[in-house]
Amino acid sequence: QQQVKQSPQSLIVQKGGISIINCAYENTAFDYFPWYQQFPGKGPALLIAIRPDVSEKKEGRFTISFNKSAKQFSLHIMDSQPGDSATYFCAASNAGGTSYGKLTFGQGTILTVHP
Amino acid sequence: NAGVMQNPRHLVRRRGQEARLRCSPMKGHSHVYWYRQLPEEGLKFMVYLQKENIIDESGMPKERFSAEFPKEGPSILRIQQVVRGDSAAYFCASSESRGNTIYFGEGSWLTVV
Numbered sequence: 038q039q040q041v042k043q044s045p046q047s048l049i050v051q052k053g054g055i056s057i058i059n060c061a062y063e064n065t066a067f068d069y070f071p072w073y074q075q076f077p078g079k080g081p082a083l084l085i086a087i088r089p090d091v092s093e094k095k096e097g098r099f100t101i102s103f104n105k106s107a108k109q110f111s112l113h114i115m116d117s118q119p120g121d122s123a124t125y126f127c128a129a130s131n132a133g134g135t136s137y138g139k140l141t142f143g144q145g146t147i148l149t150v151h152p
Numbered sequence: 153n154a155g156v157m158q159n160p161r162h163l164v165r166r167r168g169q170e171a172r173l174r175c176s177p178m179k180g181h182s183h184v185y186w187y188r189q190l191p192e193e194g195l196k197f198m199v200y201l202q203k204e205n206i207i208d209e210s211g212m213p214k215e216r217f218s219a220e221f222p223k224e225g226p227s228i229l230r231i232q233q234v235v236r237g238d239s240a241a242y243f244c245a246s247s248e249s250r251g252n253t254i255y256f257g258e259g260s261w262l263t264v265v
Contacts, residue, residue: 043194078258079259080257080258080259081195082256083255086253126195132251136183136247136250136251138183138185138245138250138254139185139197139208142195142196144193144194145193
């Protein structure tokens with residue numbers, strides 16, 4: 038029940054294309070869904086996050102879509118750039134219960150954007 | 153404003169030795185979290201601490217691992233009698249309170265030989 042399943046494991050996109058990464062969760066107590074970007078040898082950096090009271094959130098080229106009934110959420114990267122090449126992790130926590138910071142992470146998606 | 157500081161960045165230990173990883177949270181942050189990332193895997197929650205208190209240690213292995221966050225000084229993750237399976241990246245994160253976004257440090261890479 039604590040798992041967050043992420044797909045695909047790896048993704049190759051051409052410059053200017055749209056990158057889409059999907060996550061699914063089981064625990065209905067989860068109420069905070071962030072996405073993190075991680076470069077090799079670095080720590081995860083928060084990209085964008087959403088709460089279940091909205092179905093979509095957009096920040097620049099990054100959009101989270103959230104489907105509460107299906108228990109799924111996804112990250113869309115518009116106009117993908119080579120500098121976006123990194124590993125992306127979805128995560129979830131029961132912010133209203135334990136804390137924002139006790140996160141359950143997906144397995145990660147390695148994104149490669151070709152010039 | 154300095155970010156979350158972790159040291160050492162890289163640590164090599166022989167089997168059976170002890171590893172101590174340190175984490176200084178961001179200024180003004182009194183909540184610290186430790187995560188472990190095994191090769192090719194996502195991060196796994198280990199422990200959540202406030203100053204002088206362990207709030208949630210549900211992700212900590214039952215033996216050899218301990219964590220503290222004293223009133224003064226950094227948070228310490230201690231691994232006694234390390235084994236090869238402890239080789240991983242250990243990330244610390246901090247937040248201002250339990251209801252705020254957490255920010256990760258750059259990690260400490262432990263290699264057990």
